[in-house]
């Protein structure tokens with residue numbers, strides 16, 4: 001039967017993450033917005049310790065983790081799969097705390113998701129266990145290049161050439177979230193998308209794991225941004241960057257016709273888009289709550305249970321925000337529930353991403369307007385959330401790109417019919 | 420009272436809920452109920468009462484001491500006047516009438532819940548939820564029709580669905596329907612669980628009203644001029660869709 005109850009285990013996670021958000025994120029959110037490129041070590045170390053205490057598995061759902069059944073013991077009985085639901089709730093709550101800081105979590109985010117979705121058991125063992133190690137590590141995912149973002153991965157120019165028992169990577173990646181922290185500040189890794197056969201188009205594109213300390217993989221630049229300033233956005237220039245043969249995720253063969261290897265790699269977006277959507281909605285919720293609190297503090301009461309025709313403009317705006325936020329959150333939950341149930345969720349993942357991007361932008365923009373000078377002031381976080389919000393309509397596929405994906409699905413069109 | 424309704428042949432049982440005021444609010448009815456020697460006396464005007472002329476029974480909502488309560492009123496009661504069939508922008512398959520109550524007297528046990536009355540909010544939440552579902556069904560019909568049409572209709576040698584401005588509208592329609600449907604389901608689930616569904620049901624019906632209007636409007640747009648012609652159903656769905664904010668009254672039987 002359908003249920004709208006939060007599973008108990010997820011509820012515990014939410015309680016814990018809310019404490020983190022309130023105590024470790026909100027108090028420093030403004031500071032790291034004002035001090036771009038400073039590293040929030042307190043948050044990173046605290047999250048690392050917490051992650052270790054919880055078994056070090058990080059944010060990768062247990063069904064995708066390497067399993068070590070103790071010898072001689074029967075494998076544990078599995079409960080309902082809630083890994084991706086828990087992940088979405090965590091992303092929402094931590095972004096309610098602060099999106100920029102959330103993106104600095106040393107628990108395995110986009111890069112780890114790619115490894116989890118496409119790696120072999122050995123690769124998962126090799127790359128994912130490090131999140132439970134002695135020191136915190138961050139991961140990143142590098143797809144975008146200077147000449148193309150939306151057109152990726154079809155227009156990947158970064159090349160991977162096999163040379164004996166290694167791959168040699170050349171090319172430039174930009175806008176890599178946490179790229180500096182993954183490669184310079186910690187011993188993490190970046191999943192770099194490169195082509196093993198430039199003549200094969202998208203069918204030749206594969207993700208590769210580039211670890212910190214690899215020669216020829218320097219971070220050259222950190223961007224200055226509108227928002228999410230606690231998160232570094234880095235350029236990575238690969239110059240004869242040599243990595244082990246086993247660091248390719250997926251098949252090293254190019255199947256020009258079926259494009260299987262490429263399709264497998266794209267599955268990581270079905271997992272990551274709901275997380276971006278959840279993160280967006282955390283900001284939206286933070287904003288809506290702040291609006292209600294600030295209105296109450298200024299003696300504006302919001303009546304409930306009255307028809308629209310009787311509402312004040314403020315009441316109506318707030319009600320519309322509630323409707324948008326809740327309906328979109330349910331959509332995101334549906335998309336992660338489908339992940340957990342191993343149902344194809346490509347359509348729902350893009351639907352959630354499109355709508356969450358729209359909703360967080362609308363809610364934060366309206367909030368700044370509704371709160372007047374208080375909304376616009378840097379004394380409060382609302383203006384910051386308005387700046388942070390916009391990224392959600394851009395990364396992991398812009399609103400337009402995700403609309404394209406939805407449209408192709410519902411119309412049963414291929415990319416040749418709808419471009 | 421219920422057995423003949425649920426076990427017998429279908430007969431119209433109608434609720435008189437909506438009032439002909441532009442600021443109509445379910446919690447503040449202008450129709451009143453007053454106690455009088457062990458009975459209730461009802462006064463007021465109702466509109467959009469479905470099947471009022473043939474109704475086997477009527478449920479009239481009125482304000483009793485400032486609280487909305489429902490009363491069972493037999494058709495033909497003294498002081499009850501059923502007006503002519505009303506004409507609306509849409510929903511023309513459904514006959515509705517205006518109902519005038521002038522000193523209509525009903526016994527004490529005609530009040531739902533008897534002496535202690537009932538929580539009208541529960542009825543309102545249930546009908547709002549049903550209305551939300553209805554709005555989504557209506558929107559889905561228009562969306563599916565427009566989608567099929569868009570794949571079929573060609574301009575400049577390609578299907579109009581192959582143009583992003585059309586395809587993106589369809590993508591947004593599908594997304595809105597999906598999201599608002601979940602809102603309605605959540606309200607229904609809360610009602611099934613016996614939990615407070617007031618806010619969820621209100622959100623669902625408001626979201627449903629917006630969804631129905633947005634989607635049906637775009638369905639007409641996607642059909643272009645043909646959408647405006649009554650040969651296609653989309654103009655009808657658009658007219659019906661605009662009525663959703665008034666539906667909670669109609670859906671209450």
Ligand SMILES: Cc1cc2nc3c(=O)[nH]c(=O)nc-3n(C[C@H](O)[C@H](O)[C@H](O)COP(=O)(O)OP(=O)(O)OC[C@H]3O[C@@H](n4cnc5c(N)ncnc54)[C@H](O)[C@@H]3O)c2cc1C
Nearest residue numbers: 141142143144148149150175176177233395396398400419
């Ligand atoms: C802060 C930040 C962090 C990021 N993090 C990462 C990261 O970790 N890893 C990574 O790989 N990338 C990352 N990105 C890159 C991001 O994913 C891209 O910026 C995004 O995909 C858009 O690409 P673009 O900037 O090249 O814009 P373009 O592709 O040039 O698009 C420009 C405009 O055209 C529209 N458009 C493009 N194609 C179409 C089409 N077919 N139909 C209709 N409209 C279209 C777009 O929607 C957009 O409005 C990040 C970006 C930012 C700003």
